[in-house]
Amino acid sequence: MKLRNKIFVATTGLFIVLLIAFSVAIYVLFAEEAYDRELNRLDQEAQAMTSNVHDLSSSVQTEDLLRAYVPSNGAIRVVDQSFDMMTSVTANRQVGLYRAELPEKEGRVVTRLDDVDGSTVSFVQQPIIWNEGDVVYVQMVERLDALDETLANLQLVILLVALIAIVPVVISGKLVADLVLEPIQSLIQTMNRIKENETFQEISLPKRSKDELFTMSQTFNDMIRLLQANFEKQEQFVSNASHELRTPITVIESYANLVKRRGYERTEVVEEAIEAIHSEAKRMRDLTEQLLLLAKRDQDWQLNMSKVHLDAIVQDVANHMHQAYERTVFVDAKPTTYYTDEGKLKQLLYILLDNALKYSDTSVELALDSVDDNPVMTIRDYGVGIPNVQQEQIFERFYRVDESRQRATGGSGLGLALAKELADVLDASLDLSSTPGEGTTVKVIL
Template identity: 40%
Template sequence: MKLKNKIHLGTSVLLIVIVILMNTAVYFAAGIMLKEADLERTATEARRIMTGVSNPAVAVSSAELLRAYAPADGMVRIILPDSTVDGVSASPGAIDLREREAVYETAEQRSVLEVGSARYARVTSPVIWRNGDVASLEIMENLQATDRILSILRIVLIATSILAVIPAVLSARVLGAVISNPIASMTQTMRHIRESGQYEQIKMNSKQNDELNEMAETFNDMMEQLKKNYVKQEAFVQNASHELKTPLTVVESYANLLRRRGKDRPDLFDESVEAIHEEAVRMKELTQQLLTLARHDESWNIQKEPVHVASFVKEAAESFEKAYDRRVDVKVYASITVWTDRAKLRQILYIFLDNARKYSDKEICLLVEKNEIRVIDKGIGIPSGDIDKIFDRFYRVDKARSRKTGGFGLGLSLAKDIGVAIGTDVKIESKEGKGTTAIITLSDISEYMATMNEKTE
C-alpha cells in the first residue's frame, strides 16, 4: 500500500473512531443526566404527595385521596407493611402498572423500570398512614418525554457524525497527498537521476517552512555534494592515471631498450636499471599516498597522547637532517604540551619539511611560538593566485612541475586530511620569489582538559 493511501486510511479510521467515541460518550452522559433529573423530579413529587396524604381522615377512602395526586402518565399507590395495597390511582395509559407486585420499602428508593415498551421513574418513600402506621408511598412516572429527547439526540449525533466524517475523510486524503507528493517527487527525481546519470534537484516552495521542505532542501544539498564529489573523483582518477602513465611509459621504454641492447652495452644497462628503479620508487610513493588519501576518517586509527612540542620538533628536525643532509634551524619561543597523535603530527611536519627541501636550496627554519609550529623556507614561493588551490589533490604550481622534485601534488592534500583527523589546522602563507611559511596550529592541552571537564560536568 502506498504511503498516501496509508495516511488516508489511518487518518480516516482514527477520526471516525474519535467521532464515534465522542458522540457515544455525549449520548450516554446525556442519558445519565436526564435519568437523574427525572428521578429527582419524581422524588420531589413524592415528597409533595407525602405532605398531602400523611395521616388521612378515616372518612376519606384511600383511592379517592390518591386520585388527586395521580401523575398524568403513571401511578401512585400506598403499600402497607404486609405488602398489601391500600389505595391506588393510575392514569389511563398506565393501567398495567396496577398488576405489578407491591413491595414494601422502609426507606426512600429510586430506580428506573421498564414495563413493556415504556420506561418509568419509580420512587418509594415511607409515609405516616392511618392509625399512625408507617406505609410505603410508591409513585411511578412515564419517561416518554425523556426517551423522545434521547431519540432525537441519537438522530442528531448520528447525523453530525456522518457530516463530520465526510470532510474528515476528504481532509485525510488531502493531507496524504500533501505529505506524499514531495516524497513522490523526490523518488521520481532519484529514478530519473539513476536512468540519466544527471544530478537533478527538487523544485522547492519558498513559502513553505516545514519538515518536508527541509527534507527537499537536504536532498538538494546532497545532490550538489554528490555532484561535486563526482567531479572531484573524476578529476582524481584522470590525474592519477596521468601520473601513473608517465612512469609506466618510462619503465616500458627502458625495458624494451634493455631487451634490444642491454646485453651489448653495459653503460646502457646501468642507465636503464637506474631509471626503472627511480620510476618504480615514484610509483610506490604515489600508490602509498593515494591509498592514504582514500581512507575514511574512522580508518586513521588516531591515538592521542600528551606531546611536548619543543622536544618533538627538535627530534623531528634531527631525523630530517640525517635523512636528507639538510640543515634545519630550530627556534623555540614557547613551551607547550598538546594532546594529539604524535605519529600523525610528525607526518604533517615531514610533508612541510620535504616541500621546503624540494623548493628551496637555502636553510630551513622551524619556529615554535605560542601554539603554532612554523616551517619557513626562502625558496621560489607560490603565486597568490595558486594559494587557494594548493591543498587540492594533484594540484601543482607550474613552476614546481619539474619532475626532479618528485612531487605528485598529493602531499599538501594529505597534510590537510591528517590535520582534520587529529584536530589540527594547517595553512600556507607565501610570497612568490621570497619563500613559503607552513603553519601548523595546535590545541594546548590545558584547553583540551578544560573542554573535557566541561563535558564531564
C-alpha cells in the first residue's frame, strides 16, 4: 500500500472510530439519564401512594386510591408475601401489565426491566401494612414506550449526523495525505530528475515554515549543495592530480626515448637522462605520498596523544631541516609541555619550514611562545612573500602562487593543503601574514 493510502486510511479510520465512539457515548449517557429520571419519578409516586394508604378512612376503598395513582401507561399490583396477586389496577390500555411476570424479591425494589410485555418498564416495589395488619407489597409498573420511541429517534438522528460527518472526515483525510506527501513527492521527483539527468537539483521552497516537512526539504537542499561542492572539488582534485602526474611522466618518457636514440653514442646524454628521471621519479613519489595522506584525512586520521616537550620538538625539527638544506634555522623556544600527537605535529612543522626554506635565500626563524596559555609556534622567512589577494587560497589543494616558481622548486601545491589538514586534526589554527618582497610569517596556535 502506498504511503498516501496508508495516511488516508489511518487518519480517516481514526476519525471514524472516534466519531462512532463519541456518538455511542452520547446515546448511552442520554439513555441512562432518561431512564433513571423516569424511574425516580415513578419511585416518588409510589412513596406518595403508600403514604396515603395509611391515612385512608374506612369509607374510602383502597382500589379507588390505587386507581388515583395508577400511571396512565402502567399498572399497580398488590401481592402478599408469597407474591400471590391480591388486587390490581391498570390503565385501560395496559391490561397485560398486571399479568406480566415481575421479579419476586422481598423488600423495597427500584429497577428498570427490559422486555416486559414487549417493552421497557420502570418497576417499583414498596412494602406496606395492609388493612388487616398484614405486610404486603405494592408494585407499581409503567411502560416507557414514549421514552423508547424518543431514544429510537435519537439513534436515527445520531446515525444520520455520523454519516454526514464522515463526508468531511474523508475529505480532510485526503487533504492531510496530500499535504504531508506534497514535499515528499517533490523530493522523489527531484531525486528521479537527478538520477536521469545526472545533475544536481534542489527542491523549490515556495514559502518558509517551521514544520518538519519544510525542514526536510531544506536539509535535502543543503545536502545537495554540499554534494555538488564536494563533487566539483573532487573533479578539480582529479584533474589537478592528473595534470601533476602527467608532467613527470612526460619528462621520464622523453628522456627514456632520448636514451634509446642516442644513449649508446653519448654517455653524457645517459647521465643527464638518469638524473632527470631520478628527479622526476622522486617528485612523483612525494606527490603520491601527499595524495595518500590527504586521502587518509577523509577517513579520519587516528591520533596518538601523549604529553610532549614542545621546545624539544621544535629544536629537533630545526636540526633536521638544517642538515637537509644546509641552511640556518634560528630557534627561540621556551620550555613548554603539551598534550598532542608528536608525529603529526612534527610533520606539520616540516611542511611549513620546508616552504619557508624553499622560497627564501636567507635564514629562517622558528620560535615557541604562548598566548593566553595556548602554545604558539612561529615560522618566519624573509623571502619573496605572497600577494594579499592570494593568501586565502594557498591552503587549497594544487593552488600555486606562481606556476613557474613552483615548478622550479619542485612543489606540487599539496604541501600547505596537507598542513591545513594536519592543523585541523590537531585542533590547531594557522595564522598567515605575508608582505611581497619582505617575507612570510606563519603561526601555529595550539
